[in-house]
Amino acid sequence: MTDAALTPTPNDCPLPRRRSDFATFNEAIDYAAQSEKGLNFHDMRGMIERPYPYSEMRKDALVMARRMVAAGIGKEDRVALIAETGPDFAALFCACVYVGAWPVPLPLPTTFGGKESYIDQLAVQLQSSDPKILIYPEEITEMAQAAAAKQGCPSESWQDFAKREAPECGLPQADPEDICYLQYSSGSTRFPTGVAVTHRALLHNLYGHATSMDLGQGDRVVSWLPWYHDMGLVGCFLSLIANQVSCDYLKPDHFARRPLAWLDMISRNEGKTLSYSPTFGYDICARRISSQSHVSERFDLSRWRVAGNGADMIRPDVMQNFVNAFAEAGFKASAFTPSYGLAEAVLAVTVMPPGEGIRVELVEEERLSGSERNLSRPARYRAIVNCGKPLPDMDVEIRGEGGQAKGDHQIGKVWCRGPSVMHSYFRNPEATEDCLVDGWLDTGDMGYVADGYLFIVGRAKDMIIINGKNHWPQDIEWAVEQLPGFNHGDIAAFSIEMENGEEAPAVLVHCRVSDPEERVRLRNEIADKVRSVTGMSCIVELVPPRTLPRTSSGKLSRAKAKKLYLSGEIEPIQLAA
Template structure:
């Protein structure tokens, strides 16, 4: 079952050195087998199926057009698709032609979304953009406006005639050829493309197969976005590698009704399905006995949980709620990975109950691991398993680059065949991140610096303790603190430019955003703390769609920086946790974390509906008045989508979720929405079960982009 590298053999006895050849063999060996099954709107009665033969024919038809546009081996092709089979067809077409696929999230309404897409196209030197439907023409129009010098090909795959048995030869590939570029999410100014070779990709497919214990009988269900590594590599490509069916829905369908995910697992008797931690928390919070009646999760063997910190409270809540529906505690599978390692790094060797480790909180913040069973003084870490296969992990001092041998916390370094080739066009960043060396060990052996800090126990199981790199992960989405810091310093004239630090802390089992910001010396006697703090929280909510947990205004020149003037975010975080900041003012959110109907859609009607939703659905007890901010009562971006759906049913009119970010103050939101309703007649009252129909009336591309970018 396992080879000398500790990895499982490719199912079906196939032999290949790249995933393209495996997919092509699957299409020849099992042409009538179902390859893709997309659930439109997440509904089980609206399935779009592609057999392996149909996938092969569609991919070769796209390849034919790519070649007619003079796109050949090594050329970059940007993929801008909504969720659906067309994306997978286009991705396989790039494999077939040896082109380098570049999956990117569809832009939403924000200008930053478009600038990020244009920045990626410019950075990788794309020769073509593949899309479908109305998106293709919208993208072409926007490029003509903002990037007219680009002379690549715009291809709408919906306009390509599908040819069966097209006499087209696919391109021969070498293991070191690039398969695709996975651009890291979160930054709009300078996105970095991780270069994944065909050898990297195939190795990690085998790591995934081994780690998840997948085989030819595996049954997949997913809602994860396909432009993200977890959905693309861990679900879609893993299914094709195994030769099984990929059953999936759009992220928007899950966010609208999280139980659609669990119903699909039941219906298809799925064995492998997973998501970031927040999705499990969302399903636990939205549980109702009536809605879950008849759901059977006993087939679920691997409920993988990764991409953001795994919370012990979430594991407990999800199991407690769904154990009566057949969920096994051994199915919960915390794991660890990153795009620079293609995807998967570690996971438990056997399906077992999640392994927890209670350590002293005070020592933990000092980087020391000390066992502590006292709930008053301890924090709990969740093990994410041991390294899978022939990969190697090391815990290294990030300053001295010496291997930690005393069990202390250090930076996680990775060595193995899944480690990607580097960052596209960024030689110095590649050298620093992908070619690190451990002091005192052979220099020819290089390591990937993950930027994450961790600890290995006596059984060589990994615990993630934090992030040395400054990336903040909220609801599975990455945010770069410098982007948020720029928003903060520009929101109020009394704030000193370059005088801020943004970081996250864990509170009540969730990652929370903290802003530490210097006040300009010239405004010390005149600034109003309440006004400034409110401006910061409002600006971050509007521009970044994030809730700020704490704002600390500090004295000029007291922000901790290096001698060269770089902000030391981790040192400022340490000062914050130890109450060592030079505070001028502070505002700590008092909100908690995560169907009464009135007669008319007036401001009062809308306010009452919001109050009822927040109390009954989110269990938030904070007082809500017209002067309150949505961010102050603790609403996350996922909660906002649910609230928009709820209000749509309560007033029998479409509520655009972007309205919440345009009007972050609740009273102004109610006023804007009531004005937007205009002369509409008094609404008929609907039950919560029918609310989804209203929000689905939003133009499909807008709604999908709005929701799916939350998961990027």
């Protein structure tokens, strides 16, 4: 039961704030433990269950570190941790840092289609990271042990690991160039790739993050983001330690069931709130509230200072819907803070200066795809969101296919360089060489720069090229989403090779309709919509709900959807002739 007498950790305390100016993350933990601030874990309704001051977290971490040493875990060993939002993971992650081992946060089963799918995915990540041990919450014992057994990896619940002896022992000194942790990414190259992040890179990005957000007195973070994804792990856990900020947490699966509990928690914060979400989080809340009235009576979002937005393509229409839904509760459109980043750069590359809100530019589709303007039909435009300015010491450059730098408003590949660019992909020199060139990181994203701001237009590897013309899958997917009954993430667009050797666009769509005639009508309606966007016929396949695969961070995986479709693992719904 939730104890009404529990007191959350404070927003402010006498300890002077240091903006991540530490040599190692070990020092950051030690300093944060001198404050009264900390992490606060809430139940499904957003009511506090467990305040966890940084002082207590450090104490638990040091005990756990001694257990790790006694278990033979040392410098550069990997420790796979199932990243459940709670005190156990927080203490275990910090324990690894104290020991010099590399924590490897791995996902919970909630983001995968089923039990076997999760076991297979976890086993692949264990094979890649080659950990000394997998530590997991006992609720998923069967699946965790099955995945570990596939790799011959020792495994133990954290409840059992906490029963081990913790004899006194010395702990190693960390160096700024040591690897701090491995972050699994669905980013620049083939999956899975473990991004190796040094202490220096982590702390520099956290400094830039705090500086860009102008982190100050009275600020507090509220988060439901998972800790196995960089936005949740770095932005809403490690950053808070390194910058001494208190945070209120809602578990990701609790947010999925009761998304408005997130806004309830923000409403109760008496300080200034920083809270982040991918586009779909704002979308869910705006949809959920649309059937309710008395928004201003339930919520007070007037102190929401930074409403961060990142991790996927930012959609201005969704952001506007959120403003429309919650303006009467005091939410200000200027609070929106778009950003761009990726795990290969720790977290953030660019951040919109606070208070500037969502700014868009309308760009002709032909410019986005690099094709010739068709003068026989009216120009079509896509709204491209301004993702802000580079963090301190981060350089961003737009390059053409030949590697030449491009000027303002010229679309090309996004490259970045700075102290927080990753060390390497773990045990994957080929993938590292593919994306790291002379200190510059090829992000795999396409965009352009204008007046020092970065605009992202899509993923280079997702581009659909038909008859020499480029099409962004997002354009096709967004077009289908405009039809009634579809949500963000219901559609995957990609190209496939036909028997005659030519490429054709294919669209997989979640179907919630059971009537056979209605399904045929829906398929034809989708085909017409895609034809209006691409100017050509496409293959439309209706698939059961929750069929389309996602990355560990919850993003649609077009590449995996294509692979599963071509292999027959995704079976389309058979339509009447």
